[in-house]
Amino acid sequence: MGICVFALTLAWLSTTRASDCTRVLGDCLDKRGTPWTRCYEDEIASCTLRSRSSGFIHRRVNWTHEAEGSLTGQHRFHISSSALLRSRGAASDSEVLLVATVIDSTYFKLSPPPRGRFIRLDRPSQSTVLGGLVLVVKAGNYPVGNLSQAIKLGFKHDKQVEDGACVYWEESSLEDGTGYWSTKGCETTQTESEFICSCNHLSFFAVLVNPVLAVDERNAVNLSYITYIGSALSILFTVISLIIYIHLQRRSPEKAVAVHLQLTGALLCLHLSFLLSCFWVEKGDDWVCRGLGLLLHWSLMATFTWTAVEGFHLYLLLVRVFNIYVRRYLLKLSLVGWGLPTLIAVVCGISGVYGTYRPELTDANNHSSNAEICWMSSHRLPVSFVTTVAYPCLVILCNSCMLGVVVFKLWGLRAGSFGAESGGGLKKVSGEKWAKLWKDCATVLGLSFVLGLPWGLASTTYISLPGIYVFTVLNSLQGIFMFLWSLALSCKSRSDHNSSVKDHSTQKMMTTSFNN
Template sequence: MNNWEYHSCPPQTDHKLKCECPKYRIHMKISITQKMNYNLNVSEIKEITEQWLKSIFPLNISLNYVFISHLSQLTEQNNIKIKEGRNVLPKTEWFSSLVYVTVSPAAAVDETQALLWTLLIPTYNHSEHIILQTDLESLNIYPQATIFEDSMNSTETSFKSTFYRVHMNLTVNGSVEDTAEAILLWLQQTLGGRHRIEVLNFKLITIPKKDGMSKSLPVFRYSCTFQVKALPSVNVTETGKIIFDLITKGFTNSSFTINVSSDEISILHIEPGFCPEDTTLTVYGQYIWASTPAQDNSVMKCEKGHHDAVRLCKLDDSTEEAIWDPPDFSKCEKVLTDINDLESVTVTASNSADVVDMIENLLQNQTDLNTSQLNTLLQKLSDVAHFGIMTTQLANDIISVVSDLFVCTSFLAEATNKILSITNQVGNRMDFSGDYHNTTVPSLALQLINLDPLLFQGLTFGVSSFQTGLPPEIFINQTFAEQSDSGTVVSISLPVALETFFPQNKRSRVQFHFYGIENLFQDHNSSLVLNSYVVSASVTNASVIDLKDPVVITLLHLQHKEDRDMVQCVYWNLDRNDGKGGWDDNGCQVKYSNATHTSCLCFHLTHFGVLLDISKTPINPKDDMILTIITYLGCGLSSLFLGITLLTYMAFEKLRRDYPSKILINLAGALLGLNMLFLINSWLASFNNYGLCIAVAAILHYFLLATFTWMGLEAINMYLAFVKVFNVYVPAYILKFCALGWGLPLIIVSVVLAVDKNCYGTTHSQTQAEDFSSFCWLQNDMAFYVTVVAFVVLILICNISVLGVVLVQIRGMQLSKEEGRCSRMLHEARVVASLTFLLGLTWMLAFFTWGPMRVPFLYLFSLLNTLQGFFIFLFHCLMKENVRKQWRIHLCCGRFKLSGYSDWSGSVMQGGRAKSVKLAHTPSETTSEQKISRSSQKDEN
């Protein structure tokens, strides 16, 4: 059937037809157990074997030939078998036996094999002291498509080409470094030369047995087998005699001798026939190889290039028939060089294996497939899975290609359903012998089980260990397991209730799949991420839903689950997201979940996984690296410019005479402390000092609260200055602000420490690259949400409210002036930007780092907030006229230096004398604000 040509109509099995064959080859090991110490040689053992076979074979089975070779060693297991239940002496010898028989008339192969097997099983008592027994594990019975003859007794017949099988026992006297090579070289030199007889498939089939000493040289016994090809048009009998005479002459040189006894050589004529016409479809083109005799080459011109493609029709060592070797296209150029070139190939039942070979060949040099290439490849694999004769070899090749896709394709989300359909189709259609078959390739496993519904008592499949890029280690149990071992990667247990879904009166097939690749199952419409590998189960030709008892699935977490993390048991719904597939939790629930595993209960069969809240899940390594760089660079720059801002305001007394400047100094100090401590936090945590980490975490918490407190006080001062301009008296104004700005955070941190100092500690974060980093911070969720999240939210709500009121006030003042619209808009934009960073409103971006927009908002949050100190310097130092003039007065020289007694300086002094004013002063970010502040000072005076 392998030689038939079929396209879209593959052959179908017809159980009414029977395959008949008259010739059989029996290969087995036999044991001779002696109750007395007889010294039996190989010829005597052969005679005993022939007597045994003739006594057990019926009249329609004739014995053609028997060949016996000695085995020098015996495994302990075989010794136990031969002695079990028998009272025998320990002298047991083993022999290899090759027997050829003819059945007349020819009968069905399976029936004849069963008959021969039955006849060869019983123990044979040759005499009272000699027992012969067959080793059933080594018993093999093969039908022979060719005719075998004893060359010593055959009639003269002429053939165009002549082949022989030779078995022989030989003796080697002396020491040889490589016995097999020495014997083969002797055979090639003896049979070659003028006789031009070619030695094929030489094999030393037994290990040496030391057989004494001869003239101080060791003597070893060997057994070997090989095939020979003689010249065409030579008489079969004569050629056999030539081979016999040449071999029995033996060999002698100064180092060793080879002796072959005439009664220990068997030369059998074989007729391997021709390799049939065959069509191969490859990346080098399509080639139709003509029918070719055994051991001849078929040569064809390359479809592309000026050289030839060669294919050997070889003589098979085991079947002794002519079979094709793979073609040699090493001198040809490829016709198909890209995956998209496969679009011109039509997949049929006869070329499906060739198409898969072509895909594997084209994938070897691919690093990343584009969408077009991926779609073409999956379409061809789907056609192969549908039309191909699904042998185990073809199925394994398809699964291997799918595994390769996981490596050379970075985007698989669009192809998930297609890949699942292909693997499922392969499992449904695969033809294999026995009840079990599994295929494991890197990151993928397929287990098939043919079940008898009447004997079904539950079924458990699992993966015991798995490393990315390697084949998983799987196991199967014929029982239902409520709970899996702690070290299991995945397991899925099917209940007995599943038997109601099995087809009636026929064997059922259950298939399990394991997918060790997370990016195959991407659901972009879900805010949760996959935190396990995926396992699936299905019954061929059955839709399993609404089970009476649930399926138990246990999955290992890819990232350890923290106490606050939420997990969800889900399955892959092929119909979601417009047919692209997506996660669904319908019919599944969590049985239990710990740090490492989650166990699920589901009432249907499909692909199962565990999802984790994306907000608790690390982002990808590339984004994580970029965000880390942005954060540390931003904090470093902010610290530098905050230091410059503090030095400027502390060095020049004229800059810090009003309230806004004093508040700005305190805010810059708190923010500088926060940035500096953040920069050295991980370094301090690396010392693994428990007390040190608590102190660092508490101080970091303090500076964070102080920063937001001073931003809130900045807003309060702004409100009093802009909105409550008149009749506002606040005694000890700055002192009270300092008490509140530095005291309130201290109280909060002290309360946390008093309640439970273990609220602070070391937090370990893990990236997808398996790198761990330590950070000293709040450990307790309740403390974090109350003292940080709630506090920050309250401050930001107040600040944004004040900003809105202040902007309305400034807008009103600007409209009363005769300024251009463009100038007014630029002025207002600068005011908004300045106050946004001053009041910390950019921190609100943290509340938008969820769901699909998480990463973009994380970039904005990191960039704007780590650079808050720089923007404070920009708007409140670099862009303020009075600060720039102080720099020019005190830091510049020559024509850039200003006099300290300018009109501006006088106006500042005038503002400085107004210390007794009972108003809260507004910051002087803009000219308008300066005028408001000065006018209110004059009214008080």
């Protein structure tokens, strides 16, 4: 009798100790010291489902048969027998525990994903998770991964959804419960009413609708060709631009032409070092690659520094017009334009940050490849963020303000000119005035390239694929636009030499020459 009472008591204690499956999520969220997702996966296998629920499956299945189920009418799964076999415990077990449920996506706190992933799903908002629900599928007590026969997951959607990507939740290395959505091991098939995910592991799954960006291999190849061809053309046209500027400088020495000359030289070094870094990396000479990485970094810094000098020179020309004298002005600008990048590159070179950079590239079909370039050995270095992100952003911001000043002054001059011509009435603007307006627009457009503003389009590469194409085309062909600017200055210099100057105030604005 005592033995029976003891057995009943033990059974009662084990039953009360097993928590209700519907309460496991809340208990794990309250725990501290371990990620809640890891706690949930552990506790969900030992809980008890006290009541039936359309959003929860908790049953034992025979591993020799395939398992399938449906949740909430919007999610379904199909697990092969080979996956169930991999998840069972002892060899004598004929059944394995199958758990499937859905969780609100707001519980998954996002952290920045590691760099080097070609498909970027950078911090998507929670609204991008289809239906706001994450499907959890777990079998047995052992992790299941690298399955030869993928499991199938179905996520129903409406016709308003344009695009989607199957992802799973991967914990970050911070041990704080945060993580990111990854496409690794999952392939996506979309029908008229459903996303079908084929994944080679069991985990937390979701579909991100209209994801931030997904670049396939074809687009990657196209972008590479555009970059290489554009850089080659930029090298050719920057050389021609240098010849034009040297000719202009000899004819009529002006500080503006000297600054343009320095910027064009930096741009030539940038495109030349970029092509060398891309193609020389295949030869495997480590010390040469480190040198090319230093040269590429130095050229990039010099280009942005000289665009900043262009903005500063334009500020002196348009804002502080009178009573300006700077002793050895060009020498001081050269010390800043070439000296600052040289100092930074030398310090980085001594620190040994340069080498072969090998980002892991993954296309939309999860095919991995390695693209190599002579650059910094890791993009996660603080010097990489400061010199290639923070500094360019500061230069672009300042030069954008400077371009705004140019537009404001041009608008003021033209408005006053139009008012004087019409006498305050609504007379038709003459063709000559329209020509001046078009000329002003061309001037502003040319200055935007001189001031490096197309680099600001880098922000669009995180929004859409067309943004990547626009950014790649404009910046790889920047040497051509600089050539057009030098050609315009050459034609204007010839025109000024052969005719008298008209409208002195406007000409002073348009020439961007800070004369001695």
